[in-house]
Each structure stands twice: as structure tokens, then as C-alpha cells.
Amino acid sequence: MPFIPPLDDPWPGLVPPVRVDPAGKVGPTxxxxxxxxxxxxxxxxxxxxxxxxxxxxxxxxxxxxxxxxxxxxxxxxxxxxxxxxxxxxxxxxxxxxxxxxxxxxxxxxxxxxxxxxxxxxxxxxxxxxxxxxxxxxxxxxxxxxxxxxxxxxxxxxxxxxxxxxxxxxxxxxxxxxxxxxxxxxxxxxxxxxxxADENAWSPQEVFMRRVWTVDAGMPRPLCNRPVFDENGRHIGTPDLIDPVAGVVGEYEGKLHLEGAQRSRDVRREGLFRGLGLEYVTMLAGDCASPSDFIRRLQEAYARSQWIPPEDRRWRMQPPPWWTDTSTVHSRRTLPEWERARLLRYRAA
Known part of the structure; x- marks a missing residue:
């Protein structure tokens, strides 16, 4: 039996079609x-x-x-x-x-x-x-x-x-x-x-990964992998990361351009840069013509080469308390209460 996540009952509010009924009881005349x-x-x-x-x-x-x-x-x-x-x-x-x-x-x-x-x-x-x-x-x-x-x-x-x-x-x-x-x-x-990847969180991330690897010719990045500091504190989970070069990529749609979300994004970028990671964003407008994003990505890779090893303070190895959700298998094995708790952030 294939895995199908628990679903809310989809029938409330839905109406199955009916055939003509001469009596008009179970369908229209x-x-x-x-x-x-x-x-x-x-x-x-x-x-x-x-x-x-x-x-x-x-x-x-x-x-x-x-x-x-x-x-x-x-x-x-x-x-x-x-x-x-x-x-x-x-x-x-x-x-x-x-x-x-x-x-x-x-x-x-x-x-x-x-x-x-x-x-x-x-x-x-x-x-x-x-x-x-x-x-x-x-x-x-x-x-x-x-x-x-x-x-x-x-x-x-x-x-x-x-x-x-x-x-x-x-x-x-x-x-x-x-x-x-x-x-x-x-x-x-x-x-x-x-x-394909089992841990992409949106179609926009899939597109960005394709531009990153196919159009820009850069190494294939990891999708939505947590980044930690030297003390094991979770700093963030970027959309894409090349852990060898130390380059982070984030997709920012229209909702990211103003208000509280923009403030959170700026703070998040600062935290990543503070660990020695280079940071590049893909904007909604880049989807139609990604040439500007490719240029920014190439520049980020070029800058990353000059970051001294002692300034590269990010860690990809999760601490013992961390629960992995990066694969289909790991998510399927979660109890339903933990699945709801750990995966809710993907919809943000």
C-alpha cells in the first residue's frame, strides 16, 4: 500500500454530480x-x-x-x-x-x-x-x-x-x-x-536550483539543510547551500520585500554572513530572466574563495538533539504530532 499522508475529510462542501431524475428526487428533471x-x-x-x-x-x-x-x-x-x-x-x-x-x-x-x-x-x-x-x-x-x-x-x-x-x-x-x-x-x-531532491520546499526553489547548476554551472547545492554555529545553535535553514564553497542561496518572493518579513530576512542574512557564509538571493523578477541572479551567484562564489578558514564558523553536522526531516523516509516515520510540529515551518 503506498504512503498517503493523513487527510482531512475532503467531502464537506463538495457536491458529486447527479444524473437527470424524472421524479426530481435525486437529481434535476x-x-x-x-x-x-x-x-x-x-x-x-x-x-x-x-x-x-x-x-x-x-x-x-x-x-x-x-x-x-x-x-x-x-x-x-x-x-x-x-x-x-x-x-x-x-x-x-x-x-x-x-x-x-x-x-x-x-x-x-x-x-x-x-x-x-x-x-x-x-x-x-x-x-x-x-x-x-x-x-x-x-x-x-x-x-x-x-x-x-x-x-x-x-x-x-x-x-x-x-x-x-x-x-x-x-x-x-x-x-x-x-x-x-x-x-x-x-x-x-x-x-x-x-x-530531483526530496527536501525542496517550493517550485521556486526547484527553479533556483536548476539555474544554479545548469545555467550557472555551479556545484549542486543542498536543499533546506540546517546551519549551526560552533556551539550547536541552529542559525537557520537556507533554501540552498553549497557547504564546500560556503555559499547560501535564498529565494525572495513579493512577500519578502516589505514589513516584518523583510526585517527577518535582513537579520537572517546577517547571521549567515557572521558565520563566514556568502549570501545570494533570487528575486521574483529573476524567474523571467535569471542573468542577474547568475551574475550575483558567480560573484558570491568568487568572494567565498577569499574567506579565511578561521572565519568559516558554520557547521552542517546537527547536534544530537536535532531531528532530521530532510528525506521522505525520515518524515514518514515521524509520529503525527511530531510531524505537525516539525514540518509546519515549511509552509511559512
């Missing part, structure tokens, strides 16, 4: 279905007009109603339903919605507005029921997304963000990929796995 009080979700299925069709979970419920006797919700929608925080069902930039994919194998089901059909073969062991909906297991859902991703970077982001929610580990991805010889897009999935 034909006349009512044609009126303003009902909204058609797919062929022959309706919900009351006031139901919000833009809600992520409602969209998945409406699409799942089309499933035949065999099959399940696939791809991003399966990951979102299983608790994947970063799978919002939107195209890059958030301008439009992605369709919900249903995998139905050999069942004859047609695509329609907001729903696409995958006829790829489906092992019945790869279907699970989560909170009342049939979905594909996370490893298959991640593989589907990565295989059909628009780019290698998008495939890496998918794996990273599924690992963020502990839906898959890199080992599980590799084991699943080994079974998919000849499948569409499998070379991309396999190429993405060793580039």
Missing part, C-alpha cells in the same frame, strides 16, 4: 437541468448552479464521476487528491486550468471539456480508493506527470513537489521507472529522477 438552477459538469451529469466549479477538489470530484467501472484519476489530480500541496491544477502562470486526466485503459470513454482520457494500460494494483475516489497510486501519478511534462525542468519539479508531500521517494520513483520500458516519455522521467 430534464426541464430543471436546462434551467439556470443547474450546471452541467459533463455529459449527462449536473450539480446545482451555486456549486463552485473552480474549486480544485470540486473539479476532481466532477471529473471522477465520468469514470467507468475500471480506472482512476491520474496525474496531477491524483497527487492533489492524495494531499500534494503544490499541485494546483493550473497551467504555468496560473492563467488557465489544466484538465483532469482519467486513466481508463481499454474502456471506451471520450474526452470532454475539462477532462482528458488516457488509454494507457493500467495494472489494477495501481488503483487505490482515497476518501471515496479511485485514483492511481502516487508513483504512477508522478510518472505520468513527468513523462508528459513540457520540459525536463518541469519533470524534476513534479518529482520534487510530490516528495515534498511525502507521496513518493526518489527510490520509489526509480523502482517504478524500471518497470516502464517502452512507455511514452519514460526517458525524460528516468533522466529527471537523479536531478
Amino acid at each position: 430534464r426541464k430543471q437541468a436546462r434551467g439556470p438552477g443547474w450546471r452541467r459538469t459533463s455529459r449527462g451529469l449536473y450539480v446545482p448552479a451555486e456549486v463552485d466549479g473552480s474549486d480544485l477538489r470540486q473539479r476532481i470530484v466532477e471529473a471522477a464521476a465520468v469514470l467507468p467501472s475500471y480506472g482512476g484519476v491520474a496525474g496531477w489530480a491524483a497527487l492533489a487528491w492524495c494531499g500534494g500541496r503544490w499541485f494546483d491544477g493550473l497551467h504555468p502562470g496560473g492563467a488557465s486550468r489544466r484538465p483532469v486526466t482519467l486513466v481508463t485503459s481499454c474502456q471506451d470513454v471520450r474526452s470532454q471539456a475539462g477532462i482528458t482520457i488516457s488509454a494507457e494500460r493500467l495494472d489494477p494494483r495501481e488503483i487505490v480508493v482515497v476518501q471515496g475516489l479511485r485514483v492511481t497510486i502516487p508513483a504512477r501519478a508522478v510518472a505520468f506527470e513527468a513523462r508528459y511534462a513540457r520540459s525536463l525542468g518541469a519533470a524534476v519539479e513534479c518529482i520534487d513537489m510530490a516528495a515534498y508531500s511525502d507521496l513518493v521517494s526518489l527510490e520509489e520513483c526509480a523502482q517504478y521507472a524500471a518497470k516502464l520500458n517502452g512507455w511514452t516519455g519514460i526517458p525524460r522521467f528516468r533522466e529527471a529522477i537523479p536531478l
